[in-house]
Amino acid sequence: MLPDNLNIITLVSIGAHPTSGRARRAEQDARAVELGLRLAGDKLQVLHAGNPADEALRAYLGMGLSELTVLEQPSHGDALPLLNSYLKDAGAQLVLTGSQAETGEGSGMLPFLLAEQLGWPLVVGLAEVEKIENGMAQVLQALPRGQRRRLKVRLPFIACVDNAAPTARQSAFGPARRGQLQACEVAVVDDSLLVDAHFQPARPRPKRLKVIKAKTGAERMKAATAKAAGGGGQVLKDVSPQAGAEAIFKLLVEEGMLR
Amino acid sequence: MxxxxxxxxxxxxxxxxxxxxxxxxxxxxxxxxxxxxxxxxxxxxxxxxxxxxxxxxIDRSGAQQGGSGKRATASAVVQLPLHVIEQPAFYIAVVPDMIGGRLSSHDKDLLGLANKLAGSDGAVVAVVFGEHKETAFDTAGVDRLLQIEGELFEGYAPEQRVLALSAVESQLAPRHWLLPDSRTGGGELGRRLAAKLGERPATRVWQVAEGQCIGRAGAGREDLVRSAPRLILAAVECAEPVSDTRHEVRQVELLDQIARNLPRIEDLGAVAVDPALIPMAEAEFILSGGNGVKDWTQFHQAAAALGATEGASRVAVDDGFMPRNRQVGATGTWVTARVYMAVGISGAIQHLQGIGACDKVIAINLDPGCDMIKRADLSVIGDSAAILAALIERVTAYRQGGARDAA
Incomplete structure (x- = not known):
């Protein structure tokens, strides 16, 4: 159900291991590459804005890519204008990204800003592309609690994937060495964020205390010993099974549980 | 009295x-x-x-007098003081997620943060899309309520919702926009709004104090400290919810027409997902069986008919009727379902701990005095087999009727 000449670009970034902080391929970006490889095979283009000498980029090449384009810029640069001008002329039908970066600000705004500036629709939480025909794509969107939603979206569009997308394949050493990193010289734009903001090591968040605003000892005692009580729950006694089932059915419909 | x-x-x-x-x-x-x-x-x-x-x-608080004394009257519910903002100096706009039409705990935290930012001069305006079932907007801290209704906003319509929010922006010009940074919609809507308004938001914010906000950055190993921007996407437990004031939930209307756009993303509706594949900790609807279930084949049928994920109490697992990974409770999985249906479970305290985060609990049980009934929002006393059979029949009829309507 997929056309042969599909032009897909995946945007990748450098990730950081959650415990050690070592540079690695970013988890969600690797999933985006995996999804792109499944859709476009060898013709997938992968794009990175940053330092082309970074060894962690080779982990993406090790997934079976022959080359990776790097828009060269220092780490404090703003990637958005570079990517915007590149994508304007690239003629891509689908741009895949992760949902948020593992290093730096990690606000997850990049796909939203790109979509706004390019005037393309944006799909959040892409899980699967079912078919692409007549300039429309039918995709599955991942929702919380394991649910899925089917969407129909016009090409070209931007999609960001999260952890519901297929797991990324392993990176192999040989292809990672053989792959080409193509550096492009572009004008560097500085990011205005770090003028008034600074990073600090993440503090563990304080655990929320259960504050009991009791005025008397009896109230405090009651709050400390109270069992989980729903209070005014409705109890149906001595009803026929049909009437009971009807009441349950009504509540399920009201809560939207029967789809 | x-x-x-x-x-x-x-x-x-x-x-x-x-x-x-x-x-x-x-x-x-x-x-x-x-x-x-x-x-x-x-x-x-x-x-x-x-x-x-x-x-x-002996109760030394003087609250309780057994036996003698005047007959106790039902104690009146204490009315919290009403917080009135007649002429707000500025607005703080909050767009709650309203999962299932009610304020979630994340939404309440967010409203608490909004009230902190509003102080005594500003008004907190909550923007709600479509119908809602919430009755406690006043104690949650909503000064003004702006309801936006219409067919265009139903289902998945983020682009249309962003247009509505930009109409709110031009009418009220709120000092801050607060949205929950959640996967259930707030995170996406907030980022779309930020792109539309051209504001740089602070994301995953967990503390706002004295004009500075702290949010998680990257993969969570660093915090980003910055001056609080106009648009804040806040994480859970970003502030204490409002607890000691009542607010007038005054209705506000949008004066201008909301611009319409041709939707570029069409919602084709939810896809049926195999409920058995959803991890139990995050399943939305759980049908759980215990010692009172005698016909397990029928129980599995009921779960299939309802489209519910199956769970079990410890007794049912120990007796070998359900696998160990389906156990709900202190030693099993702590579930977060929105609707939890307990069939033949009396509600041991370990089990009730496991379902502490569930919204609605339905109990089917023979014993009207058991603890599960005290916890449940709806309980039906009777034979579980007969009630499940009637429920399967009712749901099947509903499904077939729906299919006929669609065809």
Missing amino acids: SDIIRRDPRAEWIARNRLHPLHAAMQTAQTSWMGPNGIVRKNPHVVGFIGPNGLKR
């Missing part, structure tokens, strides 16, 4: 009649009096009352 103290002539008569069997119970127990020498005398034997299990109890 009014607080007027009424005389009970019969009780007075019994108190006078020493031969009456209830005479002792009707004695007004005098605990202290002035003695003849001007010393206050006390009778310690009449202090307290006989508790439900026959032991004497």
Whole structure:
């Protein structure tokens, strides 16, 4: 159900291991590459804005890519204008990204800003592309609690994937060495964020205390010993099974549980 | 019931009649009096009352008076003081997620943060799309409520919602926009709004104080400290929810027409997902069986008919009717379902701990006195097999009727 000449670009970034902080391929970006490889095979283009000498980029090449384009810029640069001008002329039908970066600000705004500036629709939480025909794509969107939603979206569009997308394949050493990193010289734009903001090591968040605003000892005692009580729950006694089932059915419909 | 103290002539008569069997119970127990020498005398034997299990109890708070004294009237619900903002100096706009049409705990935290930012001059305006079922907007801290209704906003319509929010922006020009940074919609809507308004938002914010906000950055190993921007996407527990004021939920109308756009993303509706594949900790609807379930084949049928994820109590797992990974409770999985249906589970405290985060609990049980019924929002007393059979029948009829309507 997929056309042969599909032009897909995946945007990748450098990730950081959650415990050690070592540079690695970013988890969600690797999933985006995996999804792109499944859709476009060898013709997938992968794009990175940053330092082309970074060894962690080779982990993406090790997934079976022959080359990776790097828009060269220092780490404090703003990637958005570079990517915007590149994508304007690239003629891509689908741009895949992760949902948020593992290093730096990690606000997850990049796909939203790109979509706004390019005037393309944006799909959040892409899980699967079912078919692409007549300039429309039918995709599955991942929702919380394991649910899925089917969407129909016009090409070209931007999609960001999260952890519901297929797991990324392993990176192999040989292809990672053989792959080409193509550096492009572009004008560097500085990011205005770090003028008034600074990073600090993440503090563990304080655990929320259960504050009991009791005025008397009896109230405090009651709050400390109270069992989980729903209070005014409705109890149906001595009803026929049909009437009971009807009441349950009504509540399920009201809560939207029967789809 | 009014607080007027009424005389009970019969009780007075019994108190006078020493031969009456209830005479002792009707004695007004005098605990202290002035003695003849001007010393206050006390009778310690009449202090307290006989508790439900026959032991004497002394309650020194004075709240409870067993036996004697005037008949207790139902204590009136304490009204929290009303917080009125007649002419707001500025607005703080909040767009709650409203999962299932109600404020989630994340939404309430966010409203608490909004009230902190609003102080005593600003008004918190909540923007709600479509119908809602919430009844406690006032105690959650909503000064103004802006409801945006219409077919265009139903289902998945983020682009249309962003247009509506930009209409709110041009009408109220709120000082801050607050959205929950959640996967259920707030995170996406907030980022779309930020892109539309051209604001750089602060994301995953967990503390806002003195004009500075702290949010998680990257993969969570660093925090980003910055001055609070106009648009804040806040994480859970970003502030304490409002607890000691009541707010007037004054309705606000949008004056301008909301611009329409041709939707570029079409919602084709939810896709049926195999409920058995959803991890139980995050399943939305769980049908759980316990010792009271005798017909397990029918139980599995019911789960399939309802489209529910299956769970079980410890007894059912120990008896081998369900696998261990389906156990709900302290030693099993702590579930977060929106609707939890307990069939034949009496509700041991370990089980009730496991379902503490569930919104609605439905109980089907033979014993009307069990703990699960006290926890449940709806309980049906009766034979579980008969009720499940009736429920399967009802749901099947509903599904077929729906299919006929669609065709």
